[in-house]
Amino acid sequence: MSLLDVSNLDVRFALRRGDVKALRDVCFSLDRGERLGIVGESGAGKSVAAFSLLNLIAKPGYIAGGSIRFDGQELIGMSDRGLRKIRGHRISMIFQDPMMTLNPVLTIGEQMVECLKAHRRIGTRDARAISLRKLEQVQIPSPEARLDQYPHELSGGMRQRVIIAIALLLDPDIIIADEPTTALDVTIQAEIMALLLELCEEQNVGLILITHDLGVVSQVTQRMLVMYAGRVIEQGPTREIINDPQHPYTQGLINALPQMATPGSRLNQIPGSMPSLNNLPSGCAFHPRCGFVTRPDGSTRQACHDEVPGFVTSGNCQAACHMVAEMIERERIPAEEQD
Amino acid sequence: MSSTATSPAPEQAQPLLSLRGLEKRFSLSGDFLEQLKFKGGKLVREQEHVHAINGVDLDIQRGEALCVVGESGCGKSTVARTVMGLITPTAGEIRYDGERIDDRTTKELLPYRRRMQMIFQNPYASLNPRMTIQQTLEEPIRLHHPDWSPQRVKDQVAEVMTSVGIAPDWGARYGHEFSGGQRQRIAIARALAVDPEFIVADEPISALDVSIQAQVLNLLMEAQQQRNLTYLFITHDLAVVEHFGTRVAVMYLGRVCEVAPTATLFATPRHPYTQALMSAIPRLEDDRPQHIRLQGEVPTPVNLPSGCVFHGRCPHANERCRVEVPTLIATDEGGQVACHGVEEGRI
Numbered sequence: 001m002s003l004l005d006v007s008n009l010d011v012r013f014a015l016r017r018g019d020v021k022a023l024r025d026v027c028f029s030l031d032r033g034e035r036l037g038i039v040g041e042s043g044a045g046k047s048v049a050a051f052s053l054l055n056l057i058a059k060p061g062y063i064a065g066g067s068i069r070f071d072g073q074e075l076i077g078m079s080d081r082g083l084r085k086i087r088g089h090r091i092s093m094i095f096q097d098p099m100m101t102l103n104p105v106l107t108i109g110e111q112m113v114e115c116l117k118a119h120r121r122i123g124t125r126d127a128r129a130i131s132l133r134k135l136e137q138v139q140i141p142s143p144e145a146r147l148d149q150y151p152h153e154l155s156g157g158m159r160q161r162v163i164i165a166i167a168l169l170l171d172p173d174i175i176i177a178d179e180p181t182t183a184l185d186v187t188i189q190a191e192i193m194a195l196l197l198e199l200c201e202e203q204n205v206g207l208i209l210i211t212h213d214l215g216v217v218s219q220v221t222q223r224m225l226v227m228y229a230g231r232v233i234e235q236g237p238t239r240e241i242i243n244d245p246q247h248p249y250t251q252g253l254i255n256a257l258p259q260m261a262t263p264g265s266r267l268n269q270i271p272g273s274m275p276s277l278n279n280l281p282s283g284c285a286f287h288p289r290c291g292f293v294t295r296p297d298g299s300t301r302q303a304c305h306d307e308v309p310g311f312v313t314s315g316n317c318q319a320a321c322h323m324v325a326e327m328i329e330r331e332r333i334p335a336e337e338q339d
Numbered sequence: 340m341s342s343t344a345t346s347p348a349p350e351q352a353q354p355l356l357s358l359r360g361l362e363k364r365f366s367l368s369g370d371f372l373e374q375l376k377f378k379g380g381k382l383v384r385e386q387e388h389v390h391a392i393n394g395v396d397l398d399i400q401r402g403e404a405l406c407v408v409g410e411s412g413c414g415k416s417t418v419a420r421t422v423m424g425l426i427t428p429t430a431g432e433i434r435y436d437g438e439r440i441d442d443r444t445t446k447e448l449l450p451y452r453r454r455m456q457m458i459f460q461n462p463y464a465s466l467n468p469r470m471t472i473q474q475t476l477e478e479p480i481r482l483h484h485p486d487w488s489p490q491r492v493k494d495q496v497a498e499v500m501t502s503v504g505i506a507p508d509w510g511a512r513y514g515h516e517f518s519g520g521q522r523q524r525i526a527i528a529r530a531l532a533v534d535p536e537f538i539v540a541d542e543p544i545s546a547l548d549v550s551i552q553a554q555v556l557n558l559l560m561e562a563q564q565q566r567n568l569t570y571l572f573i574t575h576d577l578a579v580v581e582h583f584g585t586r587v588a589v590m591y592l593g594r595v596c597e598v599a600p601t602a603t604l605f606a607t608p609r610h611p612y613t614q615a616l617m618s619a620i621p622r623l624e625d626d627r628p629q630h631i632r633l634q635g636e637v638p639t640p641v642n643l644p645s646g647c648v649f650h651g652r653c654p655h656a657n658e659r660c661r662v663e664v665p666t667l668i669a670t671d672e673g674g675q676v677a678c679h680g681v682e683e684g685r686i
Contacts, residue, residue, distance in 0.1 A: 269554045
């Protein structure tokens with residue numbers, strides 16, 4: 001059994017004009033020490049997926065169904081008291097904006113000690129010693145002095161290092177990182193990602209990395225999920241998806257990158273934009289933008305308009321697409337006839 | 340660089356835009372009274388400045404797309420805004436089509452404003468929320484062509500909306516009714532409405548999603564071909580630069596450290612900073628990043644380092660780098676680089 005098992009997760013936002021289904025039928029799992037990437041454009045539901053793991057969805061959002069099992073315990077419906085023992089302790093989080101995450105009126109040291117004391121019976125002196133060791137691990141220069149500094153005295157990259165140190169403070173099993181480097185410059189981003197990767201490997205910590213940057217995902221994670229309009233549409237080993245994406249949306253996303261085209265030529269754009277969640281197209285949510293709704297022989301695949309596609313397995317990857325299902329079906333029949 | 344001095348030259352020799360020794364300092368100290376401080380029993384006046392750009396020399400030829408890259412705080416946006424006349428430079432000169440434009444009054448600048456237009460980063464902030472799209476697009480045309488008939492203005496708006504892929508009958512809508520990608524198209528339409536020849540684009544796609552970025556980049560490239568535009572394109576995204584730019588200028592702490600044709604720069608980056616920047620791009624191909632780790636972080640532009648601004652983080656720095664400011668020198672590959680190490684053949 002995996003360390004974390006999410007099945008059929010359903011998250012909605014109750015608005016006056018009715019519920020908006022932010023996540024539908026999301027399933028994934030994470031093994032101990034595994035690194036998983038969640039990729040998608042804004043509004044795809046990747047942050048909601050991460051936040052709902054720790055029940056951090058703010059009202060009017062609520063978890064409408066499904067199950068989240070962590071180390072044998074069910075997290076949905078767990079009491080706040082129970083959740084607090086897991087949150088920040090066994091599963092910790094790194095948020096996007098390092099300027100917003102740290103408390104501006106407390107020193108770095110106070111924030112770290114506070115976090116340790118909330119979860120363990122520990123004296124201030126010991127807590128400071130642990131904090132110092134963690135700051136050393138994230139390679140902050142002169143860590144001792146940093147303990148008594150305020151967040152505004154540190155640069156963006158340095159602050160994100162402090163946040164990683166806080167995330168690692170209680171030796172968690174899983175770190176959820178929501179766009180941890182989006183607010184940073186490229187050279188700093190490269191350093192922070194390398195550091196995060198190194199620490200996760202060294203301490204066998206699982207990582208759920210949420211990002212829109214396919215380059216980062218391909219370098220850091222072992223498996224990835226691609227999300228579109230609140231659903232997972234493709235999942236599998238990162239290398240295999242990057243090299244041979246099955247779902248037309250994943251293909252479009254990868255082919256739209258400037259580095260996939262010859263310089264100066266037209267980029268392969270996906271037409272249109274992501275539908276709004278309260279007005280989703282029928283059937284496959286991607287069908288109005290998809291180039292494969294019409295078969296090569298000119299006939300229309302009606303299922304794309306009518307039915308929500310289920311997952312089909314192709315190699316080690318799974319994709320939710322009628323076109324892929326049809327192709328697999330077609331390959332299988334001749335093979336059976338030959339037998 | 341001295342070749343620009345030879346006058347009646349063919350189109351190639353006269354750059355459309357040229358910057359010489361451009362400098363911009365922003366005061367941090369407030370007004371005169373706030374600058375006064377007591378020091379050792381005496382009243383002294385103290386001023387602190389952010390040195391946003393420190394001596395930038397750049398030439399942009401007609402028809403090219405010059406990309407300026409660098410990390411936040413390197414002054415790339417200040418260059419863009421100074422070129423457009425939104426910020427007055429502290430020193431140096433800007434020449435547009437041979438004429439000096441940085442010392443002109445707003446009124447004298449008006450004919451140039453028609454020829455040069457700007458696209459901003461955030462399409463959520465750059466469109467007036469109280470104006471319909473039709474009004475937004477008519478405004479610049481009315482300003483620059485007061486003699487045009489209302490029908491001619493309408494036709495021009497319809498033409499420019501069609502060319503960016505926004506249906507002309509959406510003109511009565513307001514900015515908030517459009518998605519980010521559509522808004523950026525409208526912002527591009529506004530820039531194109533007065534038929535400019537030169538466009539400054541300050542991070543035009545970085546606020547957009549990946550699939551929308553491709554659409555907007557395609558649109559910018561189409562517009563360049565159809566209208567024979569020249570671009571000054573500000574970005575931090577090197578993958579976009581490789582695709583879009585004909586030449587690249589890399590900036591660090593308000594100085595240009597390397598300028599080269601795109602293919603040359605990506606094949607053989609010469610400046611140590613360019614090399615580090617290139618190695619930091621997350622690529623799809625390699626599994627493990629092999630990036631060059633720089634020591635420390637970008638120093639503040641308030642107290643600039645002496646000598647080469649990069650020396651504190653440069654793995655190749657020596658005594659000369661700490662003292663002497665390097666100037667741009669031509670390389671064998673057709674670019675220019677400001678580095679003592681390259682000049683001496685150490686790097």
